[in-house]
Amino acid sequence: MKKRGVNLGILFLLTAMLSLTFNSCYKENPTLARILVVDENGETCLNAKVRLYPTPTIPPPHGAIVIDDVLYTDADGYVIFDYTEAFKSGQAGFAVLNIEVYNSDESQYGEGIIKIEEEKMNDETVVIQP
Secondary structure (H helix, E strand, O other): OOOOHHHHHHHHHHHHHHHHHHOOOOOOOOOOOEEEEEEEOOOOOOEEEEEEEEEOOOOOOOOOOOOOEEEOOOOOOOEEEEOOOOOOOOOOOOEEEEEEEEOOOOOEEEEEEEEEOOOOOEEEEEEOOO
């Protein structure tokens, strides 16, 4: 006659091992912010300076600004900020950031806001004008 305790113990052990295996295989998707910069004629802008930064809800020094990033657009007018490492799995939402853009000779300016949702490509277009 088999003991039920042994069978339940083996079943519990197998279940625990399987759950650990599946949890450790989770790979998060990238959290990206893609900004397209165009002028008032709809033409893309090369080498435009794009800055992403938050508006702190608590004034410094307690409300330290964690994100303040600058990149320059490519030939297609795009810049991609990668926040995959900054996002923590299980976090509810990521960030709402201000966008500030200057063209290469700083004669044109544009601004906007982007809501960055975790584990996806978040797109926004900014139009720059004199």
